[in-house]
Amino acid sequence: MSEPIKTDVLIIGAGPCGLFAVFELGLLDMKAHVIDILDKIGGQCAELYPEKPIYDIPGLPYVTGQGLCDALLAQIKPFGGTFHLQEMVQTIEKIGDPLFRVKTDRGQVFEVKVVVIAAGGGSFQPKRPPIPGIEAYEGASVYYAVREMEALRDKRVVIAGGGDSALDWTLNLAPIASHLTLIHRRSEFRAAPDSVNKMMKLVGEGKIDMVLGQISALAGEGERIAKAIVKRNDGSNFEIACDALLPFFGLTMKLGPVADWGMEMKDGEYIVVDTAAFESSVPGIFAIGDINWYPGKLKLILSGFHEGALMAQKAYHYVYPGKRLVFQYTTSSTSLQKKLGVA
Amino acid sequence: MPKITYIDHEGTARTVEGELGSTVMETAIKNDVPGIEAECGGACACATCHVHVDTAWRETVGEPSPMEEDMLDFGYDVQPDSRLSCQIKVTAELDGLVVRTPERQA
Numbered sequence: 001m002s003e004p005i006k007t008d009v010l011i012i013g014a015g016p017c018g019l020f021a022v023f024e025l026g027l028l029d030m031k032a033h034v035i036d037i038l039d040k041i042g043g044q045c046a047e048l049y050p051e052k053p054i055y056d057i058p059g060l061p062y063v064t065g066q067g068l069c070d071a072l073l074a075q076i077k078p079f080g081g082t083f084h085l086q087e088m089v090q091t092i093e094k095i096g097d098p099l100f101r102v103k104t105d106r107g108q109v110f111e112v113k114v115v116v117i118a119a120g121g122g123s124f125q126p127k128r129p130p131i132p133g134i135e136a137y138e139g140a141s142v143y144y145a146v147r148e149m150e151a152l153r154d155k156r157v158v159i160a161g162g163g164d165s166a167l168d169w170t171l172n173l174a175p176i177a178s179h180l181t182l183i184h185r186r187s188e189f190r191a192a193p194d195s196v197n198k199m200m201k202l203v204g205e206g207k208i209d210m211v212l213g214q215i216s217a218l219a220g221e222g223e224r225i226a227k228a229i230v231k232r233n234d235g236s237n238f239e240i241a242c243d244a245l246l247p248f249f250g251l252t253m254k255l256g257p258v259a260d261w262g263m264e265m266k267d268g269e270y271i272v273v274d275t276a277a278f279e280s281s282v283p284g285i286f287a288i289g290d291i292n293w294y295p296g297k298l299k300l301i302l303s304g305f306h307e308g309a310l311m312a313q314k315a316y317h318y319v320y321p322g323k324r325l326v327f328q329y330t331t332s333s334t335s336l337q338k339k340l341g342v343a
Numbered sequence: 344m345p346k347i348t349y350i351d352h353e354g355t356a357r358t359v360e361g362e363l364g365s366t367v368m369e370t371a372i373k374n375d376v377p378g379i380e381a382e383c384g385g386a387c388a389c390a391t392c393h394v395h396v397d398t399a400w401r402e403t404v405g406e407p408s409p410m411e412e413d414m415l416d417f418g419y420d421v422q423p424d425s426r427l428s429c430q431i432k433v434t435a436e437l438d439g440l441v442v443r444t445p446e447r448q449a
Contacts, residue, residue, distance in 0.1 A: 161416065
């Protein structure tokens with residue numbers, strides 16, 4: 001296991017609220033690391049609606065999801081923020097007053113005085129296709145990501161989906177699998193045209209099969225899949241013998257392990273916070289943005305920004321116990337302007 | 344205002360009034376009609392407002408756009424009558440529209 005990373009604050013979630021929290025914490029001399037399960041910065045704004053306009057960010061009559069993320073990244077630049085992408089927090093353990101030991105799914109350990117949960121709707125995770133009993137095979141013969149291609153050598157592989165992931169893995173695994181079948185609902189693909197052309201070429205050469213339809217059932221023994229039953233679009237069924245199934249149906253938001261971290265929750269979905277500092281029922285763990293709840297809560301990005309500012313005021317006292325905090329404006333404070341690199 | 348009927352997978356029908364210019368998804372959410380989640384809030388960025396359009400209404404409602412077709416790949420039990428309800432605008436000619444919500448959203 002790697003050495004624990006020791007820093008002031010760990011922010012969970014690199015969406016707009018997590019990014020702006022880096023700024024507010026930075027103004028008050030607190031260093032932050034940011035962790036996110038996605039492979040990019042920006043959370044829902046970058047993953048769900050990068051091109052969609054947002055009209056209710058104060059001072060910005062119009063900005064796209066990606067535009068907002070880019071602007072926030074520019075704004076927090078003086079404070080950096082160290083990003084850990086494609087990583088998910090699994091456990092938070094209180095080891096001091098306050099000091100938290102945070103562990104991720106990659107085995108990284110953080111030791112931080114403050115945790116800020118800005119996880120929005122939870123973590124993005126691969127969507128499980130609605131095939132009865134698929135859970136039994138997951139991890140053993142149904143995979144939502146390929147970690148090791150060699151594990152699929154000489155196996156009969158079925159890939160389901162029509163996006164870039166499905167097509168990329170079809171092309172990558174075609175030379176490795178003993179037999180590969182790509183199943184998609186329709187003849188148009190979302191994936192890059194070049195990938196689709198390459199895939200069609202492999203189909204034309206008889207190297208892989210492409211089937212139009214949807215998987216309706218699986219059969220196998222224990223955790224080993226043996227065949228997939230595919231419903232064609234005309235309603236008829238047929239079977240494909242296989243050793244592995246790789247469904248690529250995009251991502252969905254799941255709360256994940258947040259509910260196990262000992263905080264009071266609302267409806268099992270939201271972290272209950274106070275409205276003075278947006279702190280959870282566990283002192284030192286804050287929650288800002290869409291993931292928190294308090295009377296009057298609105299799921300707006302602008303609310304999350306406000307919550308981050310107030311959070312930083314209280315977080316300061318955990319990071320610098322006993323130290324007085326003087327409230328200052330960026331317009332007039334030389335010390336803040338020095339931190340921002342403009343004075 | 345146009346009336347829209349949502350029939351859930353158990354056959355329970357709920358008829359509500361939709362505002363002109365809003366969407367079939369928004370109308371469902373506003374009236375607490377179950378069976379539609381709309382995780383992304385209407386951005387055509389998920390497939391959790393999936394509905395089946397009643398046969399009699401398919402022509403009036405029309406076909407999904409290519410972008411919507413792409414998102415429908417993520418839906419559950421997607422059929423030729425499938426649409427994402429956030430992409431169906433409520434218009435006067437849709438008065439009486441009938442849609443069925445699937446057993447579950449993806």
